[in-house]
Amino acid sequence: MPFSSELSRALSDQSPLLRRLERLIAPVDDAGLSRMARESTTLTRRYFGRTMRLFAPLYLSNECINSCSYCGFSKENAILRVTLELDEVAKEAEHLAAQGFRNILLVAGEHPKFVSGGYMEACLRRLTPLIPSVSLEVAPMETADYIPLVRAGAEGLVVYQETYHPETYAGMHLSGPKKDYAWRLDCPERAYEAGFRRIGIGALFGLWHWRDEALALAAQVEHLLRSCWKAQLTVSLPRLRPAAGEFQPTHPLPDREFIQLLCALRICFPQIGIVMSTREPSNLRDTVAPLGVTMMSAGSHTEPGGYTGQGKDHLHRTIRGRQIAAQGEGAEGQFAISDDRSPEAVAARLRDLGLEPVWKDWDAAILNAA
Amino acid sequence: MSRTLKIAGREFSSRLLLGTGKFSSNETMRDALAASGTEIVTVALRRADLSGKKDPFANILDFIDPKKYLLLPNTSGAMNAEEAVRLARLAAAAGLPQWVKLEIHPDPHYLLPDPIETFKAAEILVKEGFVVLPYINADPVLAKRLQDIGTATVMPLGSPIGSNRGLETRAQIAMIINQATVPVVVDAGIGAPSHAAEAMEMGADAVLVNTAIAAARDPVRMARAFKVSVEAAREAVEAGLPTQLDHAEATSPLAAFLAAGK
Numbered sequence: 001m002p003f004s005s006e007l008s009r010a011l012s013d014q015s016p017l018l019r020r021l022e023r024l025i026a027p028v029d030d031a032g033l034s035r036m037a038r039e040s041t042t043l044t045r046r047y048f049g050r051t052m053r054l055f056a057p058l059y060l061s062n063e064c065i066n067s068c069s070y071c072g073f074s075k076e077n078a079i080l081r082v083t084l085e086l087d088e089v090a091k092e093a094e095h096l097a098a099q100g101f102r103n104i105l106l107v108a109g110e111h112p113k114f115v116s117g118g119y120m121e122a123c124l125r126r127l128t129p130l131i132p133s134v135s136l137e138v139a140p141m142e143t144a145d146y147i148p149l150v151r152a153g154a155e156g157l158v159v160y161q162e163t164y165h166p167e168t169y170a171g172m173h174l175s176g177p178k179k180d181y182a183w184r185l186d187c188p189e190r191a192y193e194a195g196f197r198r199i200g201i202g203a204l205f206g207l208w209h210w211r212d213e214a215l216a217l218a219a220q221v222e223h224l225l226r227s228c229w230k231a232q233l234t235v236s237l238p239r240l241r242p243a244a245g246e247f248q249p250t251h252p253l254p255d256r257e258f259i260q261l262l263c264a265l266r267i268c269f270p271q272i273g274i275v276m277s278t279r280e281p282s283n284l285r286d287t288v289a290p291l292g293v294t295m296m297s298a299g300s301h302t303e304p305g306g307y308t309g310q311g312k313d314h315l316h317r318t319i320r321g322r323q324i325a326a327q328g329e330g331a332e333g334q335f336a337i338s339d340d341r342s343p344e345a346v347a348a349r350l351r352d353l354g355l356e357p358v359w360k361d362w363d364a365a366i367l368n369a370a
Numbered sequence: 371m372s373r374t375l376k377i378a379g380r381e382f383s384s385r386l387l388l389g390t391g392k393f394s395s396n397e398t399m400r401d402a403l404a405a406s407g408t409e410i411v412t413v414a415l416r417r418a419d420l421s422g423k424k425d426p427f428a429n430i431l432d433f434i435d436p437k438k439y440l441l442l443p444n445t446s447g448a449m450n451a452e453e454a455v456r457l458a459r460l461a462a463a464a465g466l467p468q469w470v471k472l473e474i475h476p477d478p479h480y481l482l483p484d485p486i487e488t489f490k491a492a493e494i495l496v497k498e499g500f501v502v503l504p505y506i507n508a509d510p511v512l513a514k515r516l517q518d519i520g521t522a523t524v525m526p527l528g529s530p531i532g533s534n535r536g537l538e539t540r541a542q543i544a545m546i547i548n549q550a551t552v553p554v555v556v557d558a559g560i561g562a563p564s565h566a567a568e569a570m571e572m573g574a575d576a577v578l579v580n581t582a583i584a585a586a587r588d589p590v591r592m593a594r595a596f597k598v599s600v601e602a603a604r605e606a607v608e609a610g611l612p613t614q615l616d617h618a619e620a621t622s623p624l625a626a627f628l629a630a631g632k
Binding site: 045046047048049050051100102132197225229230231232233271272351354355356358359360361362363365366367 | 391392393394395396415416417418419420425427428447448449453456457460476477478479480532533534581584585
């Protein structure tokens, strides 16, 4: 049964693990939080050792046909847009590879015309000889449409539900295919069926009450551990950042509770990956790095062409599906990043914290992608 | 009782094998390997650069001296026989020893080995001339089936990888040891030197340790602790543990009496 038809029952008739999570995310004093942090750290060391996987996002396009209140790429925003051409994508990837990255996440807004399946497949075929592990964070697709992308070497798929609260979801996603809550919620299972080996899920914290979001996220983890047992699961806890459109979080997740949630998830799910992006400031990232995080981005840009200035000569604004040429410094980012240290600086800091930055953890030869 | 460990005709004086994942740095790993006295070191191929381009961001092999250690490539990351066989061939083609620790775990969370795919891959690789050391659940029948097709060892798990729970499969490991015609290496779940000693005292030929050393506060000292513990337990076995003497003493007074009466 797909998760969309199980979620409400999973929340009303909680599993023992969800009940445990609910207790762990209840208000806690400092001593209790410290105990949780110790347990979380111990479990993380046991299952992941003293290592941290590093990755970088590579934005392909900021075109989008969705209208989402909180996102900089929303079609309502009159921003400078671009879809990188293959050579430009390769130049960005070469830059990331030279910095050390052997694991990248290709990100794009949803636009079937500019960011088509064929385009993504071509990007993958161009990049996999250069980068051993390439994952995708793009609009949900049908299983059949994912299969060529897996064959082209895509290893992982990331899709965040944003909010698990259906009414809030409806209020945030005003138009476009993303309006369909269940289509998005069942995306990880479609991706698994197509053969993706790593699946990333998450909620965008700030849109709805964080404890409710956390329980639904955990319910999805439990579901996927059963239904997608061969996929490596990662969860991400992105908190809403400033972006074009000036949306303000209505239900903020404060730092202290953010740390509590991270530890609670680790305690309930010792073996899953936990991802932390550069949305968070350096001091917070350094604080939580040893506590339970297993995968970090570093030196990220959230605008297409952000690493090497690719695509500047074909910037435009997109109005009702038509591109109108425009000039500017570069394409707009999805959101403002907060930790702007270089990958090298992040790696050095991790070493100071007693963690080995792991750049390469996958070899494309395992799949022999043809 | 042999003092040395013999695998596929090669002799080793250390009975402690080490894994190389989860260390805080390659330097710490190198020092822990040295302190452990190990002679067999396993490396996940997915962490290494096999292209020959000397990738500075994937240089784990530079920290393992092939003159000091037998480098045992492992196929961690492979989900089925086909992928594991491909990785093993790739490693051999890249100039690594034609030995392979066969590790196929389709489930990335519990990392439990797939018996069916492991058997299939072992069959292929043994035929191709590889020395195959398969990582398996503590299943005595599977262990025998693998020995029948010519694997060089069997490597049953004590408990799931990283769990540090010790020999939860003790009863089945005992059966595997009793029936073994190749060395039995207890792999995974060994969280403390006492667990390693327990496996050795049961009659295991060797143990493989990774997390317990790599994740220790001081991996070098922990490596030494495991070295001492494995050596002590082996020494005890060779000296004749009181619990084992009952059936190990060939010439007891009773035996002599019975023989005389014939």
